[in-house]
Amino acid sequence: MSDLNKLYKQQVLEHNKNPKNYGQPAHWTHHAEGLNAICGDQVHVYLTIQDNTIEAAHFAGDSCAISMASASMMTELITGQSTFDALHLFASFKQMMSPEGLPDAEHILGPVACLVSVKKFPSRIKSALLCWYALNAALNGQATATTE
């Protein structure tokens, strides 16, 4: 499989076409906007947190397939997690996308680990990271985030 086909693997294309947890929900407790102004990616992350648990996670916005798929998979992964675990997942995802990488990524990040193939396309790493930085911002009470 070519690097390009690994980047746009079926999983990514499917999440892009039919994203999970997509759209602004009626209610939420935490929100942040991830915006990469230069490339035009925008991801709003909406969280409903009760007793330190993420009861629901949604996202909305207009962005590339990598960013859409990453956000879709992220919301699936963090739903039901504690805020502490979500922050830990953020750190793990960041590490996976960094040069040092994350050993045992699949064990920690589950299906999200498939996005490691984005690393072959350095200019697109920021697209995959954007929703995670927005998540981190929302959890820390910040309104905006960027990965540019």
Place this chain on the structure above:
Amino acid sequence: MLREAFPCLHQQVNGKPLVYFDNAATAMRPQVVIDAVTDYYCHHNANIHRGVHCLSGRATDLYEQARASLARLINAPSPDNLIFVRGCTEGVNLVAQTFVRERLQPGDEILISHLEHHSNIVPWQIVCQQTGAKLKVIPMNDQGELVLDNFDTLMTERTKFMSVVHVSNALGTINPVKELVQKAHAKNIPVMIDGAQATPHLKVDVQDIGCDFYTVSGHKMYGPTGSGVLYGKAEHLDAMPPYHGGGEMISKVTFEESIYNKVPAKFEAGTPNIAGGIGLGAAAEFIMDVGINTITEREDVLKKYTEQALQGIDGLRILGQAQHKSPVFSFLIDGIHPHDIGTIIDHHGVAIRTGHHCTMPIFQFFDVPGSCRASLAFYNTEQEVDILVESLNQAKAMFA
């Protein structure tokens, strides 16, 4: 063949022959430009305008010959009408701060157009913040053309300056700059034209256009990055205060006062980008040797071919279809984000730009975050356009 003159075009990218369609971001340089820069560093390396030694004299001559070449390219009355700058951005900022700022009172107006690059918006916003003046905008239509029906009413007695782009970097629209200048001058409004995307593609005659200022970007016209010139009418340049203080721009300095040098040295403080200026002069000579009309005619053929080819792709929409435009195509494909298209076709060796192209207001007009932009130059070929189309079809197939 002229294409052979551009060494960087001849390479493989991701295992495929490079198709370079990002000329509006920066053009390729012909060997003569690269040689001029190398020649300066290898044989004439010295500072200019200040040494009695042989090399300094040669370097000064080369630099001033370059200024003269650029004056011929845009038909300036004299080389002294040209100030070397880092590019159009610096040219606009220079005019904003040294010509326009002191003319503004709170409530005065500066007129720009909806087609401007950020570099012809932000410097005016800064000067507006400094003075309390307001920015007004000539609107555009769905074709990406300026709407001039109410142009006369846009210019009021408070309008103190107008700055308009000659050729849009995002859509390719060629604006009727001569007509705009005539109308503005009828109301005593001085005009600056941002020519970044014009000199690589069109005959530019600043005296015919009649503008007060005109900016030229070096790297868009096959010259070195960080080079450019600002043309200004002599009476303006003589009256304007310096932009930067330092060496070279003075004729005498004491601790009490400094007496400024004459134009253009007054605006050229510090050691300039000497190699860049010399390379830019070589680029101007290259354009004149090839013939700007030859370039425009070849690009017209390529433009029509590309337009037809892109229109043959289902679900592809071209943004901006002005009657007069240069070979720049901003487009969207249903269901595929521009960045994904950019990544996929890069895999096929095709280099385009994706995003907002430093013209966010244009994309706010079209209500999209950005576009794909294929911007061609005379050294591109029909076969390369075919490769673009094929790679776009591959992207569509992948996302089907």
